[in-house]
Amino acid sequence: MDNGQAGPRDPAPARLGPFHLSAGTTRGNAATLLFGTFSTIGLVTFLSFVNPYLFHVLGIPVDEQGALSGLLVSLSEITVVLLGAGVGAWSDRIGRRPVLIVGLGIMAFGFAVYPLAPSVGWLVALRLVYAIGMAAAIVMLSTSIAEYVAERSRGRWMGAVGVCNGLGVVVTATVLAKLPLVFASSGFSEVMALRLSFWVLTLAALLLAWLMHSGLRAPAPAGRRGRENPLRLTLRGVAIGRANPRVALGYLTAFAARSDLTVITTFLSLWIVQAGIASGMSVSAATARAGMVFGISQSVGLLWSFGMGLLLDRLPRMAGVALAFAAAAAGYLALGLVDDALGSAMIIAVIVAGLGEASAVVSAGTLIGQEAPAEDRGAVLGTFTLAGSSGQILLTVAGGQLFDAVGPHAPFVLMGCVNLLVFAAAFAAWRREVRDRARAAIVEGT
Known part of the structure; x- marks a missing residue:
């Protein structure tokens, strides 16, 4: 009572x-x-x-x-x-x-x-x-x-x-x-x-x-909490991507953006250490040099992340994503043009790459966070993560083969081309949305 x-x-x-x-x-x-x-x-x-x-x-x-x-x-x-x-x-x-x-x-x-x-x-x-x-x-x-x-x-x-x-x-x-x-x-x-x-x-x-x-x-106290089958979640996430082109583009951004960081972490240090040893540096000094150059790239990217976030809030979403991946493509292609891994051109290139990498990561997360439907958020985010992991696996293996067969610049050219493809898809989506809005405005006006 x-x-x-x-x-x-x-x-x-x-x-x-x-x-x-x-x-x-x-x-x-x-x-x-x-x-x-x-x-x-x-x-x-x-x-x-x-x-x-x-x-x-x-x-x-x-x-x-x-x-x-x-x-x-x-x-x-x-x-x-x-x-x-x-x-x-x-x-x-x-x-x-x-x-x-x-x-x-x-x-x-x-x-x-x-x-x-x-x-x-x-x-x-x-x-x-x-x-x-x-x-x-x-x-x-x-x-x-x-x-x-x-x-x-x-x-x-x-x-x-x-x-x-x-x-x-x-x-x-x-x-x-x-x-x-x-x-x-x-x-x-x-x-x-x-x-x-x-x-x-x-x-x-x-x-x-x-x-x-x-x-x-x-x-928490022992007990079984519901966890849906991962394969079923992924299949549902794929189906949502097929029905919603913006979600599908989000998966494509994950494929590229997560690979951007992995490729630069893996192959930039290898390139600089190899170049340092070849120039007479000790392996310890060459590793420290690689850390300094990589640190510049990531520091610039960290600072720019806030600016990119503000920019994405002010631009149409697809235009912002296209801009971000254009910057990423420019950064990685700039690395691919560097001749001397120990020269000043490398510093300039990693600054541009850091800006591009941060832009891609921030825009990818922003896009999928906006487009994932509340009732299927787990399925979409899980597929988004799987797309990113797939990119890391495929592009690091391909980058490693290219590094040995073509040259140390090749993995960065590869990533530049991948980012260009994402840019093209985002730009096309933006232009399509602009045309659709213009047609809708004409219809309403009549």
Whole structure:
């Protein structure tokens, strides 16, 4: 019977600055998650970035390094795609936090043993072990990012996540890439300098796992939550893309935009390290130089992301997407025209590429976020992610083959052409919409 006394009220959802958080999420949980996003992207980027150093230590011929780089990156992405659904289902049963911690632990193990690889075969095998941990960590971070914020703050929250990702990449390029040079300058051999650098990352991954355990939300009570079949979701996402050309264009932007960052991370460092060694630099100094150049590109892109977002809000959506991918095409084709990887022309080219890369990533996310129908958002976003992963797998493999067979500029020319295709599709869509509006205005006028 009601005794007239009000029962205890649930506490109001917390806020972290401008972000309204979801029920049960504290400010500490959200801040920890943002730090985890920043740190994990740095760990992931580091491994691809220092591969050229490891190739040098293993004595892998220069004309085979491009293909091997592409293979290692594509294998990691394939692992993420294959394990994503299973990792998600596992986390539905035991919680996000335990799965994330397991993933970080496997990554730490991968960092510990990867520089000990005695051959290419071992390198590939150990990369797959690391990729299992990376898949668990990335999927759990992505899931938690979606769950920790209230709907009314989702846009600003995703912007903050994007900034954390960008900062993580910049820190990797400007700080972590210099670790081998720091150890080599202290008197260690090239081999030991590389191993010590990886072991620093091992400790960092373990420390991050402890921080995530301490700061993220505790696992929910055990139980099975509904998770739709990934194949069924993807087929529905494809069907929506066939019915809505703007969604289909969104998938095409993902195919190109996610590959932009992967290609520049993988092959820019390889190009500069090879050129540095050929000019007489030590492999440690060449890796540091690659980090500096890559850091310039990503810093420019990070700063420009805000400007591109404002521009997209002021332009017709298709015109904004076309402009973004025109900039991306210009940036990557500019890299393809560079003759001297250590010269000043490279700095100018990576600045343009950084602007273009950021423009493509921001416009792709903006387009699909606008066009994904609320009732099928999961299917559309899942297909969008799959399209991006497919681009990374196919274009890094192709880029690696071109790097060895044609030259170090070739992967960037490839990406320039891919971005040009997206530009052409977006421009055609924009022109079609302009014509349709003009015809509708004429009809209304009569």
